[in-house]
Amino acid sequence: MFVQxxxxxxxxxxxxxxxxxxxxxxxxxxxxxxxxxxxxLLTKVYYVWRNQSRDKIWNAMTLEEQHHYRATTKDKGNKRLDFRFAH
Known part of the structure; x- marks a missing residue:
């Protein structure tokens, strides 16, 4: 298919x-x-920005809040706050 x-x-x-x-x-x-x-390049900039914004929220949480988030969140995949894009 790809050859065609x-x-x-x-x-x-x-x-x-x-x-x-x-x-x-x-x-x-x-x-x-x-x-x-x-x-x-735009994708790279987006991934870096997205990871930084999640880090800002995640690092503002206490360890107890982070544990509670992991245990109770209904977010899935890249919607989770503890998810980081590899770039």
Missing amino acids: AGSIISSNIYRKDDLPKYKRGNMQLFAIAWASLGAL
Whole structure:
């Protein structure tokens, strides 16, 4: 399935009317790479910010409050205050 999707995408990026150097196709891939880099950087910033905001709340709690939260919370997965994103 992925090979077929890659073939469809490549035939739209590397077109016959762009032969032989494929300047337009290469520029499109270059733009996609830069956009991907931007998305990765924004994701990193979000994870760092989210972890810091959770740390601020978590560290303001006493050990008893933290234990009570762990024992009684209905939050699941990344909604929990003691969850940290790996980045």
